[in-house]
Every structure is written in structure tokens, then in C-alpha cells.
Amino acid sequence: MSDRIISWHGNPSKPLYTPPPGAIDAHCHVFGPMADFPFSAKAKYLPEDAGPDMLFALRDHLGFARNVIVQASCHGTDNSATLEAIAKSNGKARGVAVVDPAISDADLAALHDGGIRGIRFNFLKRLVDDAPKDKFLEVASRLPVGWHVVIYFEADILEELRPFMDAIPVPLVIDHMGRPDVSQGPDGADMKAFRTFLDSRDDIWFKATCPDRLDPNGAPWNAFADAVAPLVADYQDRVLWGTDWPHPNMQDAIPDDGHLVDMIPRIAPTAELQRKLLIDNPMKLYWPEETIA
Numbered sequence: 001m002s003d004r005i006i007s008w009h010g011n012p013s014k015p016l017y018t019p020p021p022g023a024i025d026a027h028c029h030v031f032g033p034m035a036d037f038p039f040s041a042k043a044k045y046l047p048e049d050a051g052p053d054m055l056f057a058l059r060d061h062l063g064f065a066r067n068v069i070v071q072a073s074c075h076g077t078d079n080s081a082t083l084e085a086i087a088k089s090n091g092k093a094r095g096v097a098v099v100d101p102a103i104s105d106a107d108l109a110a111l112h113d114g115g116i117r118g119i120r121f122n123f124l125k126r127l128v129d130d131a132p133k134d135k136f137l138e139v140a141s142r143l144p145v146g147w148h149v150v151i152y153f154e155a156d157i158l159e160e161l162r163p164f165m166d167a168i169p170v171p172l173v174i175d176h177m178g179r180p181d182v183s184q185g186p187d188g189a190d191m192k193a194f195r196t197f198l199d200s201r202d203d204i205w206f207k208a209t210c211p212d213r214l215d216p217n218g219a220p221w222n223a224f225a226d227a228v229a230p231l232v233a234d235y236q237d238r239v240l241w242g243t244d245w246p247h248p249n250m251q252d253a254i255p256d257d258g259h260l261v262d263m264i265p266r267i268a269p270t271a272e273l274q275r276k277l278l279i280d281n282p283m284k285l286y287w288p289e290e291t292i293a
């Protein structure tokens with residue numbers, strides 16, 4: 001692999017929309033810094049450094065209070081960079097790890113102590129070499145209490161993954177809604193299939209994220225807003241939101257993070273929907289001890 005890439009905006013705008021106090025960016029990543037946390041030998045992209053100081057500066061600039069840091073594929077199963085970012089956050093970040101499925105129970109417990117509350121299974125062939133379902137199921141059956149599984153897949157393998165996902169005994173969180181083709185509209189085949197999946201269990205959550213990845217027409221992402229707003233309204237107690245900063249692999253269409261935040265009122269138009277999306281829902285998954293039972 002050769003040049004390191006930059007996939008994030010150098011000077012994102014200040015959003016016009018102000019998130020409510022306590023709002024959580026529930027999907028973001030850190031890259032490196034490489035000198036301290038080298039990238040995986042199996043990484044499919046080699047980014048410039050985008051460490052915790054940059055992430056927390058962006059959090060403040062955009063008007064958020066907390067982050068959920070999802071282990072990026074370029075760091076493989078070494079969660080040190082994610083753990084270091086959580087440790088530096090003064091309790092304002094928690095995370096999702098990617099683990100070798102053979103991880104010991106003691107190492108899972110250590111991840112919990114470091115602020116991890118879930119593990120991620122990635123099924124995108126352009127990001128990972130293999131995704132062993134049998135091994136994933138085994139580790140999913142012995143996670144620390146309160147953890148969930150985050151799954152990243154593309155819409156064309158939703159049906160194929162159903163038996164596997166149905167067998168996971170903890171809550172599921174689906175990254176980027178399983179990448180529907182939002183240009184099909186709110187009643188398109190991909191959205192319908194995703195709704196059927198959501199209706200199969202009441203503990204499937206999803207992230208209404210990544211208009212930049214999912215809207216083939218680009219900014220201002222009208223197709224994304226049209227397709228996703230009804231989903232947020234209908235599943236308002238199970239939806240999360242995040243920037244996806246530093247936008248892995250988006251170097252050819254880098255989104256302005258301020259504009260991403262300005263999508264929030266377009267997919268969640270009322271104060272109540274916004275509170276659920278940005279505070280109540282992510283708090284239940286990541287800071288449950290602070291929520292009233």
C-alpha cells in the first residue's frame with residue numbers, strides 16, 4: 001500500500017442546527033496516530049492520522065457532548081487506538097471493538113473496563129478478508145452483560161445474513177441501515193426489506209447515518225432525507241445518529257460535517273425525535289447506568 005489518504009474535511013462549517021445538550025455522536029472512528037498505533041497489515045486503506053484530539057475538537061465544534069468510537073477496519077483487531085481515545089475523553093466516549101473471535105473472557109472484561117460496550121462484525125468484502133459466522137456466533141454468546149453486536153453489511157446480503165443475525169442472542173445495531181439504495185425512495189425494495197428485518201425482533205437498532213455514502217445524487221442528500229425520515233419516525237426508539245468522521249474511504253467525496261449535522265432536523269423534525277435519536281437511544285446502549293430504568 002502506498003500513499004496515506006485524507007478522507008475528512010479540513011474546515012467543516014458550523015451547523016445551522018444546534019443539537020440538544022448531551023447529544024451523542026454515536027458513530028465515529030479514530031485513525032492512529034500511526035506512530036503510536038500502527039495500522040493493521042491487512043488494512044484495505046492507509047489513512048493519515050485522525051486521533052482523539054481532532055475528534056474531540058470536532059465534537060465541540062459541532063455541538064455534541066459525547067462520542068461512540070467504533071473500531072475502524074484499518075486497525076484490525078487491535079483496539080489500542082480506540083481504547084486510548086476513550087481513555088482520553090474524560091468519560092465522554094465509549095466504544096465498539098473488533099475482536100479476534102478467539103478472544104478470552106478476561107480480555108473481553110478488560111475491554112469493558114476500557115469503555116467498550118459492543119463488538120462489530122464487518123461483512124464488507126472491500127474492508128475485510130473474511131467474516132467467519134460460526135466463530136462470530138460463538139463469541140457473541142459470551143459477551144459481557146449489557147453488550148450488543150454491531151453489524152455492517154450491504155443491502156444485497158441482508159437475506160443471506162438473516163439466519164446468522166437471527167441467532168445472535170444480544171441486541172443488534174446495524175451500521176448505516178445496511179446500506180439501502182435510498183434513491184429507491186421510502187417504499188423501495190431495500191427499505192421494505194430492512195423494515196421487515198426490523199419487525200422480526202424488537203432489539204434491532206440502526207444508525208441513520210452516512211447520506212454521503214448512501215445518496216447517489218450527492219449533497220444536499222434529498223433522496224436520503226426522503227427515504228430515511230419515515231424510518232426514523234416509525235422506529236424512533238431504536239435509531240442512532242453519528243457523523244462517521246473521519247469518513248473512511250470517502251476521500252473522493254468528502255462531506256462537510258456541519259452539513260451532515262444539518263441533516264438531523266430533516267430526518268428527525270421534532271424536538272422529541274431529536275432527543276430520542278441523539279440522547280435517549282444511545283444512552284441506553286452506551287451509558288445505561290445513567291438512564292432511569
Ligand SMILES: O=C(O)c1cc(C(=O)O)oc(=O)c1
Binds near residue numbers: 073
Ligand atoms: O464504508 C466504509 O468504507 C466504512 C469503513 C469503515 C471502517 O473501515 O471501519 O467503517 C465505516 O463505518 C464505513
